[in-house]
Ligand SMILES: Nc1ncnc2c1ncn2[C@@H]1O[C@H](COP(=O)(O)OP(=O)(O)OP(=O)(O)O)[C@@H](O)[C@H]1O
């Protein structure tokens with residue numbers, strides 16, 4: 335099973351929007367998909383509620399958690415619960431438990447997508463340690479771009495401390511991109527110069543269709559409006575990579 | 576000393592942008608302003624770096640922290656440091672220490688503005704307990720609007736548990752508002768119907784000037800461009816309330 339973690343400590347950069355669309359995309363491509371919503375705000379849980387299975391995201395930190403498919407459209411959600419914030423105060427041993435529980439669920443699922451909260455607590459570290467792939471949406475404004483160095487250091491730090499050099503960093507994915515903004519375009523060019531090998535080959539434009547899609551709880555490519563159809567083609571091209 | 580906490584667990588709703596503009600606005604109105612950057616991402620620290628005083632935001636959780644003015648333009652910053660994330664794992668006693676330290680600094684400052692991280696850990700709870708006023712920027716899309724109920728419950732919960740019924744909730748401040756979006760306008764109308772008494776009498780429109788201002792490290796009302804001047808008039812009207 336591949337485990338793709340969507341992670342960025344910066345808030346509001348499009349992590350959940352990317353995570354739910356990735357899950358829908360893979361399920362439509364006939365992969366058996368497990369989604370873990372590690373964010374106590376439960377945004378991904380709100381959008382994917384109808385695929386909820388028996389285990390919650392907090393259960394994943396308990397010894398020998400049993401994760402079974404929901405049986406609905408190849409998609410199973412381990413929903414966020416409010417007790418997730420308590421996980422950040424548990425002892426560091428809980429970090430490896432997530433990885434162990436996911437490895438035990440290997441026969442039931444092809445891919446696991448993990449949505450993380452905008453913080454660097456134990457939950458996010460555990461997700462990075464359990465990951466086979468990491469994707470980091472970024473917003474091309476100052477605050478998010480300045481956080482990139484810290485983001486890469488956190489990722490590399492977790493790899494080294496927990497002996498996971500095999501984790502593949504899929505890249506910094508520019509999202510909610512206003513292509514008419516000279517400052518955002520300049521930030522993208524700066525990133526390509528300074529950290530080119532870490533930048534994802536593609537981006538997701540700021541389009542109304544994305545916010546509408548999560549509100550409708552359906553993939554953006556299923557909405558009728560022209561802006562949504564354009565968004566659908568764009569995000570599928572990105573997810574295909 | 577008034578202590579105004581800018582708080583919302585949802586990420587990317589404009590907390591830091593509002594916090595730094597509020598600090599500039601009050602300093603220009605000749606208030607002696609202390610800014611605490613409780614977010615380990617250190618966005619407010621990046622913007623207000625030149626006002627940094629001797630104590631860091633993490634020092635504020637230590638017994639008898641000494642906070643002295645920076646002596647620059649009525650503004651003093653207690654900058655974020657990476658060890659802030661450790662504060663969330665300390666024992667609950669640290670929660671009251673922030674309030675005690677702020678009360679001890681009362682003679683040096685008129686107002687304290689606290690920027691919080693997008694999470695509900697000990698740092699955010701401590702800030703809510705130390706507050707005299709709380710302002711919560713919200714983004715008028717589904718994910719942020721759905722989090723409002725939890726946001727209000729957290730605020731009321733902290734007030735009751737720590738005996739602070741006197742804390743005044745300034746309101747839910749719609750920010751990064753795209754006034755041409757029918758969905759965002761409908762969300763605002765829904766909030767006014769369902770939670771009208773909690774909605775701030777004013778909003779901040781999505782304008783390029785704001786992102787430019789924080790990148791330039793200067794208040795939006797000092798930038799030359801027309802969109803920035805409009806933003807300046809708008810945010811000053813909001814801050815005046
Ligand atoms: N490409 C896009 N175009 C327009 N709006 C978008 C796009 N992607 C996300 N959004 C909207 O922006 C807001 C932030 O996105 P989202 O909640 O996915 O970010 P996040 O990184 O998961 O936030 P948090 O840090 O709080 O978890 C949401 O309201 C979402 O609907």
Ligand SMILES: Nc1ncnc2c1ncn2[C@@H]1O[C@H](COP(=O)(O)OP(=O)(O)OP(=O)(O)O)[C@@H](O)[C@H]1O
Nearest residue numbers: 345475586587588589590591592693781782785786
């Ligand atoms: N009114 C506005 N119009 C346009 N852009 C804005 C506005 N307010 C904030 N922004 C931009 O949106 C992004 C998010 O804002 P900001 O970082 O202030 O939010 P935040 O709530 O503090 O985020 P976090 O949850 O990560 O702390 C920033 O890049 C900022 O420049």
Ligand SMILES: [Mg+2]
Nearest residue numbers: 349350373377
């Ligand atoms: Mg999210």
Ligand SMILES: [Mg+2]
Nearest residue numbers: 590591614618
């Ligand atoms: Mg912030």
